[in-house]
Amino acid sequence: MNYNAWFAAHDNPDERYPLTEVIYYSSSGGLLDVEHDMTALRQRSPDEWKQLFDRRWMRTDWPYGSGVWGKKELVCPVVDDENIVSMFEGGTNLFWAERLGQDLGVEDFWIKLCGNSHTGSFKDLGMTVLISIVRQMIANGKPIRAVACASTGDTSAALAGYGAAAGIPTMVFLPRGKVSTAQLVQPIAHGALVLALDTDFDGCMRIVREVTADETIYLANSLNSLRIEGQKTVGIEIAQQFDWTVPDWIIIPGGNLGNTAALGKGLLMMYELGMITRLPRIVCAQARNANPLYRSFCTGFKHYEPIVARPTAASAIQIGDPVSVHRAIRVLKRFNGLVEEASEQELADAAARADRTGLYTCPHTGVALAVAIKLINQGTIQKSDRVVIISTAHGLKFTRFKVEYHEGTLRDVISAHANPPVEIPATMDAVRRVLDERVPHGAEVRKLQ
Ligand SMILES: *Cc1c(COP(=O)(O)O)cnc(C)c1O
Numbered sequence: 482m483n484y485n486a487w488f489a490a491h492d493n494p495d496e497r498y499p500l501t502e503v504i505y506y507s508s509s510g511g512l513l514d515v516e517h518d519m520t521a522l523r524q525r526s527p528d529e530w531k532q533l534f535d536r537r538w539m540r541t542d543w544p545y546g547s548g549v550w551g552k553k554e555l556v557c558p559v560v561d562d563e564n565i566v567s568m569f570e571g572g573t574n575l576f577w578a579e580r581l582g583q584d585l586g587v588e589d590f591w592i593k594l595c596g597n598s599h600t601g602s603f604k605d606l607g608m609t610v611l612i613s614i615v616r617q618m619i620a621n622g623k624p625i626r627a628v629a630c631a632s633t634g635d636t637s638a639a640l641a642g643y644g645a646a647a648g649i650p651t652m653v654f655l656p657r658g659k660v661s662t663a664q665l666v667q668p669i670a671h672g673a674l675v676l677a678l679d680t681d682f683d684g685c686m687r688i689v690r691e692v693t694a695d696e697t698i699y700l701a702n703s704l705n706s707l708r709i710e711g712q713k714t715v716g717i718e719i720a721q722q723f724d725w726t727v728p729d730w731i732i733i734p735g736g737n738l739g740n741t742a743a744l745g746k747g748l749l750m751m752y753e754l755g756m757i758t759r760l761p762r763i764v765c766a767q768a769r770n771a772n773p774l775y776r777s778f779c780t781g782f783k784h785y786e787p788i789v790a791r792p793t794a795a796s797a798i799q800i801g802d803p804v805s806v807h808r809a810i811r812v813l814k815r816f817n818g819l820v821e822e823a824s825e826q827e828l829a830d831a832a833a834r835a836d837r838t839g840l841y842t843c844p845h846t847g848v849a850l851a852v853a854i855k856l857i858n859q860g861t862i863q864k865s866d867r868v869v870i871i872s873t874a875h876g877l878k879f880t881r882f883k884v885e886y887h888e889g890t891l892r893d894v895i896s897a898h899a900n901p902p903v904e905i906p907a908t909m910d911a912v913r914r915v916l917d918e919r920v921p922h923g924a925e926v927r928k929l930q
Contacts, residue, residue: 482521482524483521484517484518484558485521485559486557486559487500487515487516488500488502488513488514488706490507490508490509491507491512491514492507494516496508500560500707501559501617503618503623503625503696503699505704512805514706514709515557515707517558517750522554526755527756530754530756531721531725534552537551538721539572543567544562544567546572547567547569547572547609548569548573548714549567549570549571549610550567550609552714555717556711556714557610557614559617560614561617564620565613565616566609566612566616566646566647567609568599568642569599570598570711571715571718573718575594575722575869577591578591578592581834581835585854586864587857587862587865587866589866589868591728591868591869592840592869593715593719593872595715595871595872595874596872597875598875599639600635600667601635601638601667601878602638602639602797602873602878603635603715603871603873604636604638605639606711606712606714606715607711607712607743608642608643608708608711609643609711610707610711611628611643611707611708612628612640612643612644616647616649618699624697626698627649627651627674627698627699628649628652628698629651629652629692629698629700630652630653630654630700631654631655631685631686631688631702632653632654632655632660633655633660633682633736633797633799634655634661634664635874635878637653637660637664637667638664638667640673641668641672641673642667642671644671644673645672651668651671651701652676653668655677656678656681657678657679657680658677659681659682660796661878661881665677681799682800683789683790683801683802686702686804689702703739703805704804709743710743711743712739712743712744716743716744716746716747716748716751717747719731720757725756726757727748727761728866728867729762729866730763730764730856730868731868731869732856732868732869732870733763733764733765733766734767734845734848734871735766735767735774735798735809736767736795736798736803736845737800737804737805738765738774738804738808738809739804739805740871740873741765741808741809742805742812744812745763745809745811748761760816761816761869764818764819764856765809765818765819765820765821766823766848766849767822768795768798768799768823769822769824769825770825771790771791771793771798771799771800771801773787773788774809774820777806778813778820788801789801792892794829794844794879794882794892794894795828795844795848796844797873798848819856819861821855821856822852823848823855825891825893826895827851827854827855828847828848829847829894829896830894830897830898831851832844832846832882833886833896833898841875841877842876843874843882846871846872846873846874849870849873853870886898888901
């Protein structure tokens with residue numbers, strides 16, 4: 482069977498371009514989306530697709546063991562296997578957060594740990610697709626000199642990692658002083674050309690759009706919908722991990738809003754192919770300091786206006802002018818979705834509470850958790866509902882956020898769950914005093930279970 486996909490203009494389905502063409506906008510200036518030949522995909526029954534995907538899941542049969550390329554037909558059928566640049570992304574753990582769920586008052590509470598991935602965030606899912614297409618273009622003789630992106634940290638890490646794996650030069654534009662040390666050092670280590678600009682993410686985005694007007698510098702931001710194709714596997718994986726059923730709620734942190742759009746796109750594609758028979762409700766969680774979508778939601782999506790985002794510990798979503806806002810609004814309307822916001826205090830406390838139950842959450846996951854707490858306390862999410870939180874990055878990338886929380890120095894936050902180290906002399910007496918004071922007795926421990 483020949484599967485096919487192409488770029489299509491949102492406002493004019495007849496306007497199509499091959500995925501290996503260097504193009505990001507339609508003739509009317511709108512974004513392009515990837516469309517698939519659904520007639521060809523429907524030739525396989527829903528059960529046949531499920532069996533195929535289950536057979537490939539987490540095996541070493543290259544490249545199909547990758548969570549993304551195991552669904553190649555639904556993601557990017559036009560790339561030749563020999564051009565695929567994969568580091569076995571996807572297939573991340575869907576974790577039953579039993580103690581955290583109990584703490585929050587819901588029984589069926591799950592975390593999709595997308596940060597347990599090659600470069601430590603979900604951005605790998607999209608980048609493997611984009612870099613594979615670039616490798617195909619280069620193999621076809623396209624004169625590409627480098628791939629470039631503006632980033633709040635994780636996109637640049639993924640771009641640099643996948644570029645390095647493919648031997649393709651990369652350039653990243655970062656807002657100076659606004660990304661974590663771990664995020665900054667990843668592209669440096671991978672040999673990317675790192676440009677730190679005195680501006681915010683939105684300012685970097687404006688510059689990179691100008692730089693990539695030159696066709697030899699390819700644009701890797703998520704306005705390039707190849708990224709969305711890879712990222713949409715997150716929803717497909719969640720269904721697969723629940724034996725091809727969907728939860729009641731999926732809560733996802735949103736900044737540039739490509740991932741919200743991608744989550745919806747993957748689920749809708751499965752729905753259209755008959756692989757699932759209902760849709761979950763999607764909640765987009767924003768930081769209060771960067772909440773243009775939340776403000777629009779409060780008007781019933783009648784009005785939308787970009788804002789200037791203020792600093793937030795959830796630095797990867799400190800975005801005031803999200804590129805995929807209209808894609809995300811379409812998804813939220815289709816999924817009977819909600820948008821909620823979280824303050825710095827709420828996101829930091831939610832992350833700390835989760836860490837106390839054995840998770841190790843990044844601040845963006847903290848935003849999603851804080852929003853879950855609000856919706857549970859309001860009764861919008863019910864006790865018996867199945868809830869999945871999309872955890873977008875590994876907590877280890879955000880050491881400073883954790884350190885400052887436990888030191889009590891995090892901006893605009895009073896650290897209710899701080900657990901600073903106890904500094905004492907190196908004597909048994911001093912240790913015994915702390916033991917008596919801080920370590921519970923056996924009977925008390927049994928009560929904690
Ligand atoms: C990129 C990113 C987000 C936001 O995703 P968008 O597609 O920009 O909405 C959230 N969390 C982390 C850790 C990210 O890297």
